[in-house]
Amino acid sequence: MSRREPAASQAKPMDPGQLEQMTTMLRAHSGARVFVARHIGEPAGIATCYLGFATFSACRTLHIHDLFVVAPLRGSGIGRALIEATAHQD
Template structure:
């Protein structure tokens, strides 16, 4: 656990009891990103993914004056070129009314510390290209865009078709 000198900010790992709060933060992020229609997270799905027999991700919660103000959800990936694990930050969100207190920076600093502590070769994430405030924030912290890469994704029916070998047979 980390606490700033003024004791207003506290970072802590999430527990199973935090799942409803995490879901609420995810829904807040989805609203902010104008993607609420794509948010299908439930308490049960989150509980299994974060605290089930094989956890797939971790969450750090940020509390400001004792109230949950934001979160970072992350998981390990792997760099074959570095032959080391990395941390992928899936989501970083601070409630709008709590912004401006350094909470986002504290969460990223915490994840950088975790990455170094765990022997990771990098910390990376994606940002929507219209989110200029976040882009500016990340660049001030030393992050650099990886413009030479294009992200591809397969979901829904396309994922099912690919898994069954039916992809590309239209």
């Protein structure tokens, strides 16, 4: 059973301990893939994905779990670029 996450507009920023825990857990998860977009050298967006398997088509899948772009850069194509990057993941 999955836990319901708050909407991005209602989520509070992570404290450093939460961020460290999340980073450690993602690195340990062999099926996790994280894509980070940068704009002028600064983080601008993220796509967190997990590998899966489609039984009916017998192929690997990649499920986007989180897609986030910083507010000032929304509408600039960063989200689309992150989605396209996930589509080219082997």
